[in-house]
Amino acid sequence: MKNSIIGDLFRYCLFLGNNFYGSEMCEVLQEVKDSTERTAYILMDKIHPAPVQNVLLRRDAPLQISTCLSELGVFGTYVRKGEDMVLNECVGHLLRTKSSEHSDGGVASGVAVLDNPLLF
Known part of the structure; x- marks a missing residue:
């Protein structure tokens, strides 16, 4: 290995x-x-998402057109009581998008932005 x-x-x-x-x-x-x-x-x-052109909007900064990568996180809730499943549901999502030039960093560090998926 x-x-x-x-x-x-x-x-x-x-x-x-x-x-x-x-x-x-x-x-x-x-x-x-x-x-x-x-x-x-x-x-x-590593996951290698397809890069796409996107517009990044940050507070107090001009719009920036950039080649971007996005990561979709899906959140779930799972609760059991003994052998019985009480709850098993999808409870939300978060789409994080960043310029492809960054290998690491998130929204809090200012590298990524929160995004919404475009649904057709």
Whole structure:
């Protein structure tokens, strides 16, 4: 597994509170390689959404046309009482869009913007 990660650094993302990419991911893996701490990290295949032209609107900034990537998060609620399922519903969504030049960062850091899907 280690050799396949090193051979294709851009295919993976390492997660533990923050995302680690590329050579930074290798440094983190090297630091924890002989530690049980390494089991806390999640190694993920990166998702490669299709880039699209979009307009980013931020407060106190001019409109910016940019090549963007979007991530859709769907939220659900699941409640059980013993063996009985009490609730299992989709309760909302969040679409986060950012310029394709950024590999990491969210809405709070000012890199991404909240968005709405265009439904036809």
